[in-house]
Amino acid sequence: DVKVTQSSRYLVKRTGEKVFLECVQDMDHENMFWYRQDPGLGLRLIYFSYDVKMKEKGDIPEGYSVSREKKERFSLILESASTNQTSMYLCASISGGLRNTEAFFGQGTRLTVV
């Protein structure tokens, strides 16, 4: 079974803090993604990566950065957390071999910024 593991289920951080969200997948997938889920807005893509050291902005990258130093690990960084970044964050990975294959998601990190 593909496993995508996010380091924390719940996090509470203060405004202005630097926040790291970690994601690890164990199936040697090339492609990794960070989404946030908000009520009424669905899942919105923050950043993605198709290879080590590679990163691309998604639809809502402002206030975020990412790091992909190893194939299995994709980190999301909130440089200076703000209350509007309170959300559910979801990491996903997809195999790079076949097109038309599903993404596997982690369990999510519920981040609250106070």
Add this chain to the structure above:
Amino acid sequence: DQQVKQNSPSLSVQEGRISILNCDYTNSMFDYFLWYKKYPAEGPTFLISISSIKDKNEDGRFTVFLNKSAKHLSLHIVPSQPGDSAVYFCAASARNDYKLSFGAGTTVTVRA
């Protein structure tokens, strides 16, 4: 600009009856469509998918229908069960791309 739209935020259905969830898309480059199910405080899990070369795909109680001319797809769940109560997301990807665009989700409640 949301390219995948789920216009019904919620759906309530009686146990044993059919649930029909709808999804519309605007990007004509989308050629692969997926449905995900999500429980609170968990990540989405893959349910069923369909390629644009087909108009129907069936997996047990779940069937997805694709109408390319209308840029519309639907998910049918028959019969609905209490464990189907969840949020359902429609997603799509474009040719030569891996990233998924998601709709806003439809919350399904199955009544006993």
